[in-house]
Amino acid sequence: MHFQWVACVRWEMKAPKQSLFVWLILLACLLIFLYSSIRPLYLVFEVPPQPLSFFSKENQKTPTKPIHQSIPCNYFKGRWVVDPKSRPLYDEDCPFHRNAWNCFRNKRENMEKINSWRWVPENCLLPRINPFEFLQSMKDKSIGFVGDSLNENFLVSFLCILRLADNGAKKWKKKGAWRGGYFPKFNVTVGYHRAVLLAKYEWQPEKDANLSNKDGLKGIYRVDVDVPAADWVAATNFYDILVFNTGHWWGVDKFPSETPLVFYQGGRPILPHLDYMMA
Structure with missing residues (x-):
């Protein structure tokens, strides 16, 4: 666009007599420049949801090209917007659902409203995931999710979406994983390992707790911050990608004051004792 602007200026210098026509050309260049500057910001707030037809066989053969953004994208900074036209890419029959958490089948209230929320990052366009492109890019790889139920919920939704690209997808539960899926068409494995604190933690009754002040304690949950939880550490060599x-669980609703978390490092309590927010 900068080249076009320079070309217009130089043309004016060569033909000073055609002033009106030159000014019209300059005005057109300016409008094009302004439009190209404003359009990316406009797209942030006008991202239409992709229909299910987006994942047709035609799109499997011709992957969509990534959208060029001149402004650096921060996917973690943005806002939730309501998109009444948004619809989930799967239904209650997805085999990866947990029965107790199958909101579609259990007729949870306000599901239409819940499904209408969409995350819009700042200064960039976030298109809906294309399961064909994703699985193709992850071909012959294994992806592990480690964490609490938030990661597990995400995993279930993720597996149901990826299943659109591989009807032969099946449940997978090995290497100590709580749950997962295997996509034979792409040789991709996705698993979930439950480790709510990521670090090793264990219950110690009050009499065994190595603490000077035990007033009101029933016991503690000792957390060794420098020791990863065995639930997932043994499987690290299996996965190519880990998502934590x-x-x-870092709150008094999970660990109240009479049974708190106490943090250890190098086998000894960290002093002064850390609260949950500091840890």
């Missing part, structure tokens, strides 16, 4: 989450 934690946070939901």
Whole structure:
């Protein structure tokens, strides 16, 4: 666009007599420049949901090209917007659902409203996931999710979406994983390992707790911050990619004051004792 602007200016210098026509050309260049600058910001707020036809066989053969963004994208900074036209890519019959958490089948209220929320990052366009492209890019790889139920919920939704690209997808539960899926068409494995704190933790009754002040304690949950949880560490060599989450369990609703988390490092309590937010 900068080249076009320079070309217009130089043309004016060569033909000063045609001033009106030159000014019209300059105005057109300016409008094009302004439009190209404003359009990316407009797209952030006008991202139409992709229909199910987006995942047709035609799109399997011709993957969509990534959208070029001139402004650096921060997927973690943005806002939730309501998109009444948004619809989930799977239904209650997805075999990866947990019966107790199958909101479609259990007729949870306000599901239409819940499904209408969409995350819009700041300064960039986030298109809906294309399961064909994703699985093709992850061909012959294994992906592991480690964390609490938030990661597990995400995993279930993720597996149901990826299943659109491989009807032969089946449940997978090995290497100590709680659950997972295998996609034979792409030789891709996706698994989930439950480790709510990520670090090793264990219950210790009050009499065994190595603490100076035990007033009001029934016991503690010792957390060795420098020792990863055995639930997932043994499987690290199996996965090519690991996705971690934690946070939901770091609160008094999970570990009240009479049975708190106490943090250890190098086999000794960390002093002064850390609260949950500091840890």
